[in-house]
Amino acid sequence: MFVVRMRGDRLELTGPCGPDAWYIESHDEDDPMEIVKRLSTNLMGPPLLVHSTSWRRGKGGVLLSFLVVLDENQAADLAGVPITRAELARNSATEAAKGISANQVVEHALRHMAWLSQDDVAVRSALSPAWLAVLAGYVPEPFRHIG
Amino acid sequence: MSKEGQAAILVVACACGILMRGTVDEIVPIVQKHAKESHNMQVTREDVLSRARPEA
Numbered sequence: 001m002f003v004v005r006m007r008g009d010r011l012e013l014t015g016p017c018g019p020d021a022w023y024i025e026s027h028d029e030d031d032p033m034e035i036v037k038r039l040s041t042n043l044m045g046p047p048l049l050v051h052s053t054s055w056r057r058g059k060g061g062v063l064l065s066f067l068v069v070l071d072e073n074q075a076a077d078l079a080g081v082p083i084t085r086a087e088l089a090r091n092s093a094t095e096a097a098k099g100i101s102a103n104q105v106v107e108h109a110l111r112h113m114a115w116l117s118q119d120d121v122a123v124r125s126a127l128s129p130a131w132l133a134v135l136a137g138y139v140p141e142p143f144r145h146i147g
Numbered sequence: 148m149s150k151e152g153q154a155a156i157l158v159v160a161c162a163c164g165i166l167m168r169g170t171v172d173e174i175v176p177i178v179q180k181h182a183k184e185s186h187n188m189q190v191t192r193e194d195v196l197s198r199a200r201p202e203a
Contacts, residue, residue, distance in 0.1 A: 016185055017161065017163030017164055017165055017185055018163065018165075020163070020164070022163065022185075023162070023163065023186060024185075024187045025186060025187045025188045027187075030187070035187050039184070039185065039187060042184060043184065043185065
């Protein structure tokens with residue numbers, strides 16, 4: 001999970017375990033979306049938006065990436081770091097990238113949000129004008145396998 | 148080194164960066180609570196103690 005909020009005119013990464021990827025286990029009986037929403041709400045308050053943006057292979061199985069959007073003033077006690085742009089990890093038409101960094105996962109997640117902000121009225125309605133302005137700088141991308 | 152009469156303090160570092168500390172009896176429920184609430188993980192007492200290190 002990547003927890004993101006707007007600070008001024010920039011997006012920043014935050015989270016209950018620090019401004020970094022937040023790993024959560026999902027068991028056979030779990031609904032990943034329910035787990036993400038419940039833990040986010042319990043630790044930071046109800047999110048504005050939760051969306052799964054990509055998947056990749058990882059140690060022990062599949063890693064499903066989620067973007068969790070908080071209100072700008074939510075969980076103010078949690079440290080945040082500005083999100084910087086990154087090139088996407090890519091490979092051939094039939095193979096995923098060999099390696100991927102957290103920054104690249106976040107980059108793709110925000111490009112996916114850029115797409116949804118144009119395509120999905122529920123997503124567009126949940127995001128502030130400041131968010132939409134930032135997403136306008138991202139090339140829209142669909143949900144995909146990224147590595 | 149612990150003071151005479153006081154239980155040793157252990158430290159557990161979660162992979163997410165959070166540090167937790169306490170005596171053997173304190174740290175197990177602390178880590179289990181963090182694992183469940185922050186990571187949806189169930190960890191046993193043995194898991195916790197295998198990751199615990201004496202506080203420097």
